[in-house]
Amino acid sequence: MMRYLYRLGMCLFVLSGSLNARAQAIVIENFSSVDVGWKNAWRFRAGDSTGWANPDYNHGHWQKISPRIRITENTKLWQAGHGWFRRIIQLQRPEKDELVMTFRQFGASEVYLDGKRLASLKPALFDSGGSQRLVAFVPLPISDTSRHTLAVHYTFRRDSIIGNSVNKMPFQVSFQTADRAPVELMSNQAQSAAMEYLLTGIFGVLSLLHLLFYRANRSQRVNLVLALTMLSFSLIFLIDQISSQVGTLTLDSGLLLGFWVMVNLALGLLLLSVYIYLGRRLGVVFWAISAILLFMVVYGCVLYSVINGKAWISFIVVLIEYTRVSWLARRRNPDPDSHLPWKSLRFSLFSLLAIIGINILAQLLNGLSDTVTPSLWLVLPTAILGLMMMFSIPIGLSFSLVSDYARTYQALREQFEAVRRLSAQTLAQEQEKQHLLANQNQLLEQQVADRTAELNQSLIELRDTQTQLIQREKLASLGELTAGIAHEIQNPLNFVKNFSEVSTELVTELAQEAQSPTRDQALEAELLADLTQNLQKITHHGNRASSIVKGMLEHSRSIVGEKQLTDLNALASENCKLAYAGFQTRVPTFEAALVTDFDSTLGLVPVVSQEIGRVLLNLFSNALYALHKRQQTAEPGYQPTLHIRTRRHDACIRIRIRDNGTGIPDEVLPKLFQPFFTTKPTGEGTGLGLSLSYDIITKGYGGTITVTSEEGQFTEFTISLPIGTQ
Numbered sequence: 001m002m003r004y005l006y007r008l009g010m011c012l013f014v015l016s017g018s019l020n021a022r023a024q025a026i027v028i029e030n031f032s033s034v035d036v037g038w039k040n041a042w043r044f045r046a047g048d049s050t051g052w053a054n055p056d057y058n059h060g061h062w063q064k065i066s067p068r069i070r071i072t073e074n075t076k077l078w079q080a081g082h083g084w085f086r087r088i089i090q091l092q093r094p095e096k097d098e099l100v101m102t103f104r105q106f107g108a109s110e111v112y113l114d115g116k117r118l119a120s121l122k123p124a125l126f127d128s129g130g131s132q133r134l135v136a137f138v139p140l141p142i143s144d145t146s147r148h149t150l151a152v153h154y155t156f157r158r159d160s161i162i163g164n165s166v167n168k169m170p171f172q173v174s175f176q177t178a179d180r181a182p183v184e185l186m187s188n189q190a191q192s193a194a195m196e197y198l199l200t201g202i203f204g205v206l207s208l209l210h211l212l213f214y215r216a217n218r219s220q221r222v223n224l225v226l227a228l229t230m231l232s233f234s235l236i237f238l239i240d241q242i243s244s245q246v247g248t249l250t251l252d253s254g255l256l257l258g259f260w261v262m263v264n265l266a267l268g269l270l271l272l273s274v275y276i277y278l279g280r281r282l283g284v285v286f287w288a289i290s291a292i293l294l295f296m297v298v299y300g301c302v303l304y305s306v307i308n309g310k311a312w313i314s315f316i317v318v319l320i321e322y323t324r325v326s327w328l329a330r331r332r333n334p335d336p337d338s339h340l341p342w343k344s345l346r347f348s349l350f351s352l353l354a355i356i357g358i359n360i361l362a363q364l365l366n367g368l369s370d371t372v373t374p375s376l377w378l379v380l381p382t383a384i385l386g387l388m389m390m391f392s393i394p395i396g397l398s399f400s401l402v403s404d405y406a407r408t409y410q411a412l413r414e415q416f417e418a419v420r421r422l423s424a425q426t427l428a429q430e431q432e433k434q435h436l437l438a439n440q441n442q443l444l445e446q447q448v449a450d451r452t453a454e455l456n457q458s459l460i461e462l463r464d465t466q467t468q469l470i471q472r473e474k475l476a477s478l479g480e481l482t483a484g485i486a487h488e489i490q491n492p493l494n495f496v497k498n499f500s501e502v503s504t505e506l507v508t509e510l511a512q513e514a515q516s517p518t519r520d521q522a523l524e525a526e527l528l529a530d531l532t533q534n535l536q537k538i539t540h541h542g543n544r545a546s547s548i549v550k551g552m553l554e555h556s557r558s559i560v561g562e563k564q565l566t567d568l569n570a571l572a573s574e575n576c577k578l579a580y581a582g583f584q585t586r587v588p589t590f591e592a593a594l595v596t597d598f599d600s601t602l603g604l605v606p607v608v609s610q611e612i613g614r615v616l617l618n619l620f621s622n623a624l625y626a627l628h629k630r631q632q633t634a635e636p637g638y639q640p641t642l643h644i645r646t647r648r649h650d651a652c653i654r655i656r657i658r659d660n661g662t663g664i665p666d667e668v669l670p671k672l673f674q675p676f677f678t679t680k681p682t683g684e685g686t687g688l689g690l691s692l693s694y695d696i697i698t699k700g701y702g703g704t705i706t707v708t709s710e711e712g713q714f715t716e717f718t719i720s721l722p723i724g725t726q
Contacts, residue, residue, distance in 0.1 A: 041087065
């Protein structure tokens with residue numbers, strides 16, 4: 001049925017071109033009884049790499065194209081003969097029943113889900129030159145609502161073709177429960193075949209009737225032409241149904257050419273019927289249009305592809321000429337409504353305008369998102385209106401004799417309907433007023449109750465979600481800190497333990513020497529010196545462990561400050577000077593140039609000044625450390641410089657801190673914000689400063705902190721604070 005709707009669009013040439021391609025991508029998804037998220041479009045890439053089945057592979061740069069596009073229209077697939085289709089599927093709700101994918105394909109394929117091959121689909125006669133058609137049911141082993149990657153490795157046999165195009169598409173897939181899939185497949189195929197054979201029969205019967213009318217009255221040549229016209233339309237649908245059953249590109253391309261010839265022949269005969277019916281002479285315009293139709297046949301069969309977006313030309317030129325001759329006949333007739341060619345044309349034009357409106361709506365919906373697919377409620381009205389438009393013109397000519405009776409009956413029916421409406425309107429008005437007032441109060445009460453219940457339920461779910469998120473965050477933080485404690489504190493504690501054991505032995509040895517009758521003063525002095533050195537190392541590593549614990553406590557400290565309007569320029573300047581003075585206290589000979597570039601329009605920003613100050617102080621201290629390290633290399637002409645810059649943008653405030661110090665190696669950058677990671681020597685840093693700064697900016701303010709660096713040249717940190725979330 002759906003395939004017929006598309007063919008109908010082809011016959012009318014209204015749904016040709018880009019809309020034709022869209023319609024093909026619509027049909028398959030509307031057959032699926034299981035919603036798997038159709039906003040995720042198919043992606044295609046020609047090639048034969050098995051790695052493309054990997055769900056971790058990013059196919060975002062692949063060509064966005066549906067497998068329901070004709071093989072010849074997918075240029076890369078037609079040239080390569082094989083390729084990969086990928087898309088993301090996601091159940092919109094959990095499914096308890098077993099799911100299957102119904103594959104209707106032309107060619108061979110391998111189906112992968114999340115990198116695991118589900119099936120290898122290959123027609124039995126594929127390698128021997130036989131049919132490439134295949135219908136198969138592939139189990140879909142998912143039931144959750146997670147995102148899954150569906151990948152199809154597709155290939156087809158390049159048969160010789162007649163002309164330049166074929167009407168076969170790679171494959172179409174629909175998703176159903178296992179018990180519904182066979183039933184839906186048989187139902188869809190039966191509906192499609194029934195509709196096409198019905199239309200073939202209708203036009204065949206009309207052709208036979210006109211032929212009998214012509215045999216009864218050979219002076220009415222219009223009946224002979226209409227018989228040939230109806231026969232052409234009948235053959236169009238018959239060829240279409242036959243082409244859906246062929247399994248080789250050779251037969252398909254031949255039937256497509258026959259289909260194309262019959263379409264143009266039917267349009268030409270329809271125009272000839274109107275000329276004969278209205279008694280017009282076959283002039284230059286008619287023969288020019290006939291030449292255009294002949295050129296379109298040659299163009300599609302010899303020069304270029306049949307389906308190439310130019311199919312509407314034949315329909316448009318015939319429609320324009322049909323409109324012209326019908327309008328001229330209407331002007332000459334004193335009763336314009338009695339002339340059926342114009343009446344049927346007017347109905348067709350209204351249908352055409354409705355189709356154009358629906359298609360514009362489909363394009364607008366598609367323009368909102370690249371992944372949004374028009375649904376059946378757009379395709380089905382288009383096809384129904386197309387049927388009306390196509391039937392109204394040829395069949396309207398056949399029923400010209402009953403037009404007057406229909407017009408008279410319509411007038412009487414409208415008068416009767418008007419009298420009935422007027423008689424019932426007075427009585428209904430009073431009853432409606434009373435009923436409306438009673439229902440309005442009841443409806444308002446019900447709406448208030450429903451919305452209150454929905455709001456209460458939403459609040460309950462929100463509280464539960466917040467509680468769960470807080471608990472998960474606590475557990476994650478606990479695991480991260482526990483791992484850091486076990487790794488970082490272990491080393492200094494080992495040193496403390498080892499030196500304590502050695503010192504105990506030294507004390508024992510010193511006590512023994514003190515009790516010896518012949519005391520060795522030199523040995524006692526040596527033992528005391530060793531003992532003193534061990535105690536110093538114990539103190540050093542104890543301080544190391546203490547600094548780690550202190551930094552850890554600072555890192556895990558809850559944010560209790562309140563946000564206040566703060567001058568970030570002044571805060572940055574103050575912390576820069578504080579860091580510089582503190583560093584000069586440790587290294588009196590160190591000097592560096594401090595360059596500031598503050599944005600005077602920055603204004604006051606709502607932040608917790610202690611938190612932002614802590615972040616700035618950490619970054620300034622690290623920058624001064626890097627400047628001092630590079631200065632120690634005695635590089636000629638080197639001048640340590642620290643740049644601080646603030647800028648206000650539309651969506652955020654940025655603070656940049658740049659130094660021309662030693663820089664950061666590329667292999668270190670990914671680990672820079674991890675807790676307990678440091679590049680400083682043991683005892684000079686805990687590795688918590690940047691981790692603490694990262695948590696404050698990202699978790700406390702929803703901002704970002706990024707770093708760019710070139711080893712041996714510079715390092716630049718950029719803090720971005722969103723304005724809207726301050």
